[in-house]
Amino acid sequence: MKTHLTHCDATELIGLLKAKKVSPREVSEAFLNAIAQKDPVLHAWEYINQEAIDRQLRKIETLDPKSHPLWGLPIGIKDNYNTFDMPTQMGSPLWKDFTPGNDARVVHYLRRSGALILGKTTTAEFAVHYQDKTRNPHDLERSPGTSSSGSAVAVAADMIPVAFGSQTAGSIGRPASYCGVYGYKPTFGILPRVGVLKTTDTLDTLGFLTKSARDLKLILDASRVHGKNYEYVYEHLDNYSSTPKKSFKIGIIKHPKWHLADHVAKEAFQHFVDKLNPTFFEVEELKYPAEMEKIYEIHGLIYDKTLSYYFREEFKQGTLISPIFHEIITQGQKTTLDAYKQSLQKQACLTLDFHNYFASYDVLLTLTTADEAPIGLTTPDIPDSNLIWTFLGMPTVSIPALKGKHGLPIGVLAIAKKYDDYLLLECVEKIQKENNETL
Numbered sequence: 057m058k059t060h061l062t063h064c065d066a067t068e069l070i071g072l073l074k075a076k077k078v079s080p081r082e083v084s085e086a087f088l089n090a091i092a093q094k095d096p097v098l099h100a101w102e103y104i105n106q107e108a109i110d111r112q113l114r115k116i117e118t119l120d121p122k123s124h125p126l127w128g129l130p131i132g133i134k135d136n137y138n139t140f141d142m143p144t145q146m147g148s149p150l151w152k153d154f155t156p157g158n159d160a161r162v163v164h165y166l167r168r169s170g171a172l173i174l175g176k177t178t179t180a181e182f183a184v185h186y187q188d189k190t191r192n193p194h195d196l197e198r199s200p201g202t203s204s205s206g207s208a209v210a211v212a213a214d215m216i217p218v219a220f221g222s223q224t225a226g227s228i229g230r231p232a233s234y235c236g237v238y239g240y241k242p243t244f245g246i247l248p249r250v251g252v253l254k255t256t257d258t259l260d261t262l263g264f265l266t267k268s269a270r271d272l273k274l275i276l277d278a279s280r281v282h283g284k285n286y287e288y289v290y291e292h293l294d295n296y297s298s299t300p301k302k303s304f305k306i307g308i309i310k311h312p313k314w315h316l317a318d319h320v321a322k323e324a325f326q327h328f329v330d331k332l333n334p335t336f337f338e339v340e341e342l343k344y345p346a347e348m349e350k351i352y353e354i355h356g357l358i359y360d361k362t363l364s365y366y367f368r369e370e371f372k373q374g375t376l377i378s379p380i381f382h383e384i385i386t387q388g389q390k391t392t393l394d395a396y397k398q399s400l401q402k403q404a405c406l407t408l409d410f411h412n413y414f415a416s417y418d419v420l421l422t423l424t425t426a427d428e429a430p431i432g433l434t435t436p437d438i439p440d441s442n443l444i445w446t447f448l449g450m451p452t453v454s455i456p457a458l459k460g461k462h463g464l465p466i467g468v469l470a471i472a473k474k475y476d477d478y479l480l481l482e483c484v485e486k487i488q489k490e491n492n493e494t495l
């Protein structure tokens with residue numbers, strides 16, 4: 057029973073918990089055992105504390121499972137989210153043992169739904185790029201992807217069924233693709249960022265990684281903002297009809313960096329697309345708009361400038377920050393305020409333009425990463441399209457659907473228009489059911 061538990065997705069685990077086939081304590085023990093066995097090699101966890109777990113379990117045992125959708129479900133939290141009962145160290149020695157004394161809003165929502173926050177997962181330094189300890193479970197010599205590396209590895213290695221992450225460029229999609237798990241970056245802003253390390257104002261997006269497509273909606277419902285006050289923007293979210301859609305109009309998008317992708321990855325992607333059942337998926341290849349090429353530069357400018365603003369103090373600490381972080385800040389310091397403001401305006405305009413451009417498609421599909429995970433923990437990634445969707449605020453799910461030339465995972469990225477999250481998740485679930493043998 058115990059090993060079986062660590063292989064379950066969240067939906068199955070919650071079913072077992074609510075049917076009283078297993079207790080929250082037994083579930084947490086099964087995952088803690090898996091962590092004790094695997095984490096000395098994989099290093100996906102930054103902090104786990106038995107006392108904090110026991111305190112939560114005592115509380116969970118008093119809650120009514122029926123009114124708590126995530127009752128007893130263990131969840132991992134990237135170490136850039138505040139937690140009142142565990143330190144928040146942000147992948148930097150400068151913030152070692154920092155205890156913010158509060159929970160990020162999302163963490164609060166999860167606990168309120170009955171979830172158990174099992175521990176903090178490793179993040180690259182300040183959720184940017186540098187990390188030198190977390191290993192890819194498929195090949196220890198390869199990158200786990202950054203910056204939500206710990207979360208992706210913990211889910212991929214059955215150390216947790218669900219883990220939260222964050223993305224400012226490609227930090228959920230990329231580790232999901234390299235580690236072979238689902239990685240969901242919701243529409244910008246629908247998971248509240250209060251209490252999470254800020255690196256930029258218009259790019260930082262929260263999300264999570266799971267083992268199954270069906271878990272995505274379950275976790276979104278528990279962690280997003282709900283309520284009347286939001287109806288004017290969140291109309292699609294609050295009023296999404298649960299009547300299953302008959303078919304989805306799919307656009308295949310070969311983005312501006314497509315030519316850099318590995319040929320085996322491209323062939324696997326094509327094979328995946330060819331197998332989509334025409335009864336449910338109307339597939340068409342679309343040309344990306346020329347403007348898309350500009351996004352790389354505008355994103356880079358916003359990214360570097362805001363990091364140089366938010367990390368002025370850390371920058372002074374010299375040797376305690378990584379060379380890549382130092383380089384980004386140095387670059388950002390050269391950017392003028394005017395150039396930054398113009399970039400924000402361009403971001404707002406392009407976000408609207410692209411929404412119109414994609415209006416006739418339900419979902420777009422592309423490769424999440426250009427290839428399998430590269431060898432080396434700090435090797436730079438081949439450019440892909442992840443930052444484009446982050447920049448445009450569009451929701452994405454990386455589906456663990458493909459294998460590369462060494463048999464290692466590569467994701468297919470499904471993208472939808474802003475606030476079409478439920479449509480996206482429904483489509484991803486349909487793809488997963490229909491193409492089951494390829495997943």
Ligand SMILES: NC(=O)CC[C@H](N)C(=O)O
Pocket residue numbers: 180183184185202203222223224225226227228230437442
């Ligand atoms: N948080 C982020 O998304 C930062 C960049 C990330 N390391 C990437 O490669 O895309």
